[in-house]
Amino acid sequence: xxxxxxxxxxxxxxxxxxxxxxxxxxxxxxxxxxxxxxxxxxxxxxxxxxxxxxxxxxxxxxxxxxxxxxxxxxxxxxxxxxxxxxxxxxxxxxxxxxxxxxxxxxxxxxxxxxxxxxxxxxxxxxxxxxxxxxxxxxxxxxxxxxxxxxxxxxxxxxxxxxxxxxxxxxxxxxxxxxxxxxxxxxxxxxxxxxxxxxxxxxxxxxxxxxxxxxxxxxxxxxxxxxxxxxxxxxxxxxxxxxxxxxxxxxxxxxxxxxxxxxxxxxxxxxxxxxxxxxxxxxxxxxxxxxxxxxxxxxxxxxxxxxxxxxxxxxxxxxxxxxxxxxxxxxxxxxxxxxxxxxxxxxxxxx
Numbered sequence: 001x002x003x004x005x006x007x008x009x010x011x012x013x014x015x016x017x018x019x020x021x022x023x024x025x026x027x028x029x030x031x032x033x034x035x036x037x038x039x040x041x042x043x044x045x046x047x048x049x050x051x052x053x054x055x056x057x058x059x060x061x062x063x064x065x066x067x068x069x070x071x072x073x074x075x076x077x078x079x080x081x082x083x084x085x086x087x088x089x090x091x092x093x094x095x096x097x098x099x100x101x102x103x104x105x106x107x108x109x110x111x112x113x114x115x116x117x118x119x120x121x122x123x124x125x126x127x128x129x130x131x132x133x134x135x136x137x138x139x140x141x142x143x144x145x146x147x148x149x150x151x152x153x154x155x156x157x158x159x160x161x162x163x164x165x166x167x168x169x170x171x172x173x174x175x176x177x178x179x180x181x182x183x184x185x186x187x188x189x190x191x192x193x194x195x196x197x198x199x200x201x202x203x204x205x206x207x208x209x210x211x212x213x214x215x216x217x218x219x220x221x222x223x224x225x226x227x228x229x230x231x232x233x234x235x236x237x238x239x240x241x242x243x244x245x246x247x248x249x250x251x252x253x254x255x256x257x258x259x260x261x262x263x264x265x266x267x268x269x270x271x272x273x274x275x276x277x278x279x280x281x282x283x284x285x286x287x288x289x290x291x292x293x294x295x296x297x298x299x300x301x302x303x304x305x306x307x308x309x310x311x312x313x314x315x316x317x318x319x320x321x322x323x324x325x326x327x328x329x330x331x332x333x334x335x336x337x338x339x340x341x342x343x344x345x346x347x348x349x350x
Contacts, residue, residue: 017299018311020337020342022061022070023314024329025331025338026070029057029074032100033049033078034053034054034057034081034331035049036048036053038329038331048103049081049096051081051092051095051111054085054118056331057078057335058075058078058082058121059117059121060335061074061126062135063121067127078118079131079134086106086115086142088141089145090142090144091108091142092111092142110151113151113156113157115138116139116156117156117162119138119139123136124166142156143156143160143175144172146183150207151201151203151206153180153210154209157176157177157214158210160180161173161217178214180210181214184210186226194229194233195233196230200234200247201251202266203267203270204234208228209270209274209277209278211227231275235275238271243301244296245260246268246271247263248261248263249319261303262321264332271294272290272295275288275291276291298316298341306325318332319333
């Protein structure tokens with residue numbers, strides 16, 4: 001979307017899969033944190049920063065095995081933000097204004113779960129030892145808490161899974177992962193709706209990925225099977241004419257009509273992550289094809305054949321409408337683009 005709300009369609013590009021670029025993420029980042037919103041590619045400072053996005057920033061920067069100096073600096077800033085956001089009991093603030101004051105109280109919403117996802121990933125995978133150590137301490141404090149929200153628990157479980165892969169004897173991470181499975185719930189036995197809840201909302205694949213990871217890492221085959229069943233169905237219902245058509249921001253109520261727009265990049269990124277995890281565990285090429293479709297969605301294989309990122313800025317577009325992309329390049333969409341392209345090494349050319 002332009003400054004006046006107009007949208008345009010962009011031609012489909014060549015099929016080479018680009019490497020993720022952190023240029024626009026750096027543009028959205030200052031010495032305090034990561035700006036949440038942008039108008040086109042320009043950060044909107046008046047909206048400030050949020051823990052949700054900073055945590056996702058720590059995830060993608062910590063996934064880089066050989067980060068550039070710029071990516072290392074980004075990871076340091078995101079870790080500093082999260083440790084500043086955390087209170088002594090392990091909860092987190094979510095919103096920081098540009099004036100550098102928190103505008104909310106610490107809590108255990110989705111941002112708590114995402115903070116643990118970022119911290120767990122950094123503790124397990126960041127190449128810098130001091131970042132791993134600091135992230136480990138903050139994760140341990142946050143992992144003592146429990147949220148009543150299934151998605152918050154699912155996001156936290158993803159961080160716990162990262163840490164368990166690196167430290168199989170980490171009991172707090174294992175306990176958190178097990179409790180997340182209980183919070184998410186059992187999938188329905190109905191083959192037409194094998195989901196634990198009556199409504200699909202956002203980042204749905206994160207719930208399936210958390211269950212899959214728990215089944216694998218906790219050696220609970222029935223849990224693994226349940227997670228794979230959830231993800232198989234979720235992937236299947238979002239494929240239309242051999243391309244990905246993800247659920248829109250309005251979600252989908254069981255038994256209700258399904259809308260097609262507006263589609264959000266976060267749905268694609270969480271699906272790519274979940275398929276990649278399922279593929280590593282099972283070796284089934286079904287999941288490689290799922291990741292392939294997620295990457296292709298950003299490159300133009302979607303409902304309106306529009307590229308969903310800006311080659312010049314490196315930013316991801318905020319949403320897919322009936323008329324093409326919303327051209328604003330906020331943090332969430334840019335992080336979704338980076339996260340999805342980080343799976344490119346197993347995909348080759350599309």
